[in-house]
Each structure stands twice: as structure tokens, then as C-alpha cells.
Amino acid sequence: MTVENLIRPEIRDLQPYETAKQVRGLVRLNANESPWPGDGTAGDGLNRYPEIRPLELHAQLAARYGVSADMVLATRGSSEAIDLLIRGFCRAGIDSIVTSPPTFSMYRVYADIQGARTIAAPLRAENDFALDTTAVIGECKPDTKLIFVCSPNNPTGALAPLSSIRALADARAGQSLIVVDEAYAEYSEAPSAAALLRSCENLVVLRTLSKAHSLAGARCGAVLASAEVIRLLNRILAPYALATPVIECVLRSLQPENLQRAASAVRRILQERERVADALRRCPDVVKVWPSSSNFLLVRFENLEAAEGRLLANRVLVRELGDEPVLRDCARISIGKPRENDMLLSALGSVAEPA
Numbered sequence: 001m002t003v004e005n006l007i008r009p010e011i012r013d014l015q016p017y018e019t020a021k022q023v024r025g026l027v028r029l030n031a032n033e034s035p036w037p038g039d040g041t042a043g044d045g046l047n048r049y050p051e052i053r054p055l056e057l058h059a060q061l062a063a064r065y066g067v068s069a070d071m072v073l074a075t076r077g078s079s080e081a082i083d084l085l086i087r088g089f090c091r092a093g094i095d096s097i098v099t100s101p102p103t104f105s106m107y108r109v110y111a112d113i114q115g116a117r118t119i120a121a122p123l124r125a126e127n128d129f130a131l132d133t134t135a136v137i138g139e140c141k142p143d144t145k146l147i148f149v150c151s152p153n154n155p156t157g158a159l160a161p162l163s164s165i166r167a168l169a170d171a172r173a174g175q176s177l178i179v180v181d182e183a184y185a186e187y188s189e190a191p192s193a194a195a196l197l198r199s200c201e202n203l204v205v206l207r208t209l210s211k212a213h214s215l216a217g218a219r220c221g222a223v224l225a226s227a228e229v230i231r232l233l234n235r236i237l238a239p240y241a242l243a244t245p246v247i248e249c250v251l252r253s254l255q256p257e258n259l260q261r262a263a264s265a266v267r268r269i270l271q272e273r274e275r276v277a278d279a280l281r282r283c284p285d286v287v288k289v290w291p292s293s294s295n296f297l298l299v300r301f302e303n304l305e306a307a308e309g310r311l312l313a314n315r316v317l318v319r320e321l322g323d324e325p326v327l328r329d330c331a332r333i334s335i336g337k338p339r340e341n342d343m344l345l346s347a348l349g350s351v352a353e354p355a
Contacts, residue, residue: 003201006145006177007232011088019052019239050244053234057247060254061222065194065207070227073234074242078183078208078221082148083110084233085179085204085223089145090116097146098139100131102155102324104181107148119144125326128290129156133164137171147172150181152188155321155332157292165193169200177229179204183221186212186266187273188293194224201226211295213253213262220250269295273335276345280333283350287329296334304329307348314347316340 004012020031034047054074062069075081086107090097092115099107100123108118121136123129136147147168151160160180169178180193182205194205208221220242223233242250252258277297280289285307287300301307304320308331311318319332335341 002174003177003226003228004232006175006202007089008091011232011235014235016235017239020049022049022052046244048244049240050242050247052239054242054247057242057251060251061207064254064259065192065205065222065224067194067197067224068227071197071224071230073223073225073230073237075221075223075237076241077210077219078181078206079106080237080241081206081221081223081233082106082179082181083113084236085146085177086110086114086116088233088236089177090114092116095143095145096141097148098136098144098176099148100136100150100153102129102321102327103148103150104154104183116145122326123153123156123158129153129158131158131160131164133167136168140172140176142175144172144176146177146179148179148181150183151190151193152182152184152293154184154294155296155319155327155330156298157184157290157294157296159188159190159293162191162193162196165203166196166200169196169203173200173202175202177202177204179206181206183208184211184294186262187269187295190293197224197226201228204229209250209253212266214265215250215253218246218249220246269335272338272341273297276333276335276341279345279350280348283345283348285348296332298327298330299333300327300330302329304331307331310347310349311344314343316344316347318344 031049033049037047057074058072059069061074062072096117096119097107097111098119098121100121111118119139121132121139124132131149149160149165152158165178165180172178182192185192193203196203205224206221207224210216273292277289280286280299285302287302290298308320321327321330321332
């Protein structure tokens with residue numbers, strides 16, 4: 001069975017919207033655009049629609065992630081990619097997805113919106129929230145179209161090894177897509193699952209520029225997959241999905257000097273992550289700090305409510321995770337600037353080594 005057989009029949013047979021042609025050098029009287037720029041405050045060229053699919057951006061993202069351009073689709077953050085995949089492959093009231101909680105809750109939210117079931121194959125809490133590959137395969141049903149693996153996982157920070165991802169892809173070949181969400185991959189030294197794309201046609205990798213590239217406000221991500229999957233997702237992605245200023249700022253961020261700047265920021269985050277983790281372990285109210293391959297730490301407190309009260313009194317916010325029973329009294333703490341991290345540690349009664 002090919003990947004095309006997994007997609008919803010309605011999407012496979014869909015006649016996509018045909019946009020007005022864009023031909024460089026020709027007078028554009030075919031798209032009902034204003035011929036004049038606006039007042040100039042928003043920048044030149046915004047009276048015209050952006051590229052339908054920005055070719056240079058796709059080429060640059062392909063080079064960045066080590067794939068060919070026909071294996072990339074730029075989206076409005078990786079969240080839109082999750083939505084596209086579920087809408088494209090899951091029939092409402094019929095199909096299901098598998099997730100491994102505790103993990104990114106938007107997989108379930110988008111499945112609920114589409115009317116698809118979410119099946120849980122929990123991470124192994126006793127083993128620092130390791131992925132349970134056997135449990136994931138065992139929970140799959142004949143109607144399971146997508147398996148989501150977040151690596152590094154949000155909110156635990158744990159990695160899924162490539163051997164586990166390949167095992168899932170092999171076990172579910174022709175039955176499910178394995179979607180590896182690598183939103184935090186730059187903070188890990190592990191190789192990307194994109195290295196498996198050529199040999200695993202049912203593998204999809206999601207990347208984002210929101211984290212390590214400091215572009216959360218721009219909303220740009222990328223789907224990496226076989227050319228066939230990209231072609232199918234192109235059918236349902238809205239035309240002109242990325243705004244011109246977004247395309248321009250992302251292209252700037254992918255220039256060598258800005259990639260070096262991003263890499264430097266990642267190195268500083270990793271240094272701070274270890275400094276903060278060591279200091280948190282000395283806090284009197286901290287029960288456990290889990291190992292992390294991301295830009296945050298998962299921390300369990302004796303009493304999270306009391307700890308949050310001290311943090312709020314000192315103008316510091318962390319992410320409470322009490323909705324998951326296995327994460328009772330746990331918080332996800334993002335790594336900030338050294339001064340911000342010191343504010344956190346001071347509020348919790350820990351003295352860290354200077355940054």
C-alpha cells in the first residue's frame with residue numbers, strides 16, 4: 001500500500017483552488033490586487049500577493065535540513081503542519097492517531113477538531129519518560145493513520161532514538177505515517193530523523209524556526225517528507241500561506257551570519273540549562289529535575305502551588321503541568337537569559353554559580 005492510499009479519498013480526489021498565475025516581468029491584471037502600494041508604513045510590495053509557494057524559501061529550508069526541495073513544505077509554524085496532516089489523513093468519526101503522553105497536547109486538540117480518535121501509548125515514566133515502541137505498535141488499530149513522536153519531547157525533554165523511529169516506520173509500513181516532531185531538535189546533539197526519509201516512505205519530520213532561530217512571532221515551520229506526501233499536503237494548504245514579511249525575515253535568518261548567531265544562542269542556552277539544572281537540584285523544595293535535550297527543564301516540586309506563589313511574587317512565570325496525573329506537582333521551566341534564570345533560582349531559594 002502506498003502513502004497515497006492512506007490519505008482521505010476526498011483529498012486524493014480534490015480539485016485544488018487554482019490561484020492567479022504569477023509570472024515575473026508581466027503586468028499583473030489577473031489577481032484583483034491594488035496596483036498602488038499602501039501608505040508605506042508596512043513596506044513596499046505588500047499590495048501584491050506573496051508567492052503561492054515561496055521557491056527560494058523552500059530551497060533554503062531544504063539546504064538547512066538536508067533534503068531536496070520537493071521534500072519540503074513551508075507552513076505557518078509546525079502547528080499548522082500537525083493540523084494539515086490530521087485533516088488530510090484522518091476521516092472524521094473513523095480514523096485515529098496514536099500519541100505518547102505526556103506530550104504536546106495540540107496533537108489531541110487537532111484530532112478532536114477533525115473528529116478523529118486519539119489513542120494513548122504512554123511514555124515510560126519510570127525510565128525518564130522513554131518512548132515505549134512496543135506499546136505504540138500494540139495500541140495501533142487498522143484505522144490508525146498517524147503516529148506522533150515528539151523528539152525531544154515537550155514537556156519531558158526526552159529523546160526518541162532513531163532506532164525506535166525506524167522500528168515504528170517498519171512495523172507500520174503501508175498502514176500509518178510516523179510523524180516526528182523535532183521542534184526542539186537544535187538543542188540536542190542527536191541526528192535528525194530526516195536522515196531516515198529516503199528509506200522510510202511513511203516518515204514525516206516537522207521542524208520550526210520558532211525556537212532556535214528566535215522567530216516565534218514570524219510563525220514559520222516546515223514539513224519534511226517524501227515528494228508524494230508533500231504533493232498531497234499541497235492540495236489542502238491555503239494559497240499564499242506565508243505573508244511576504246515572514247518570507248523575507250525567514251530568508252534573512254537563514255543567511256550564514258544569522259545561522260552562526262543562532263548556533264551561538266543555542267550554545268548559551270545549553271550552558272545555562274546545565275547551570276540552572278544543577279542549581280535547581282539544590283533547591284529545598286525540588287524533588288527531581290529530569291535530564292533534558294531541549295531548551296527547558298521538567299521539574300517536580302514538593303508543593304508546586306507554593307513554589308509558583310514564590311515565583312509570581314518575584315515576577316517569574318513557569319508552565320504548570322498538573323493536568324497530567326503523572327506530572328503532578330511538575331512544572332516546565334524554559335531557559336531564559338542568565339539574569340532571568342537567576343531571578344528564578346533566587347525566588348526558589350537556590351544560589352547558582354555565576355553565569
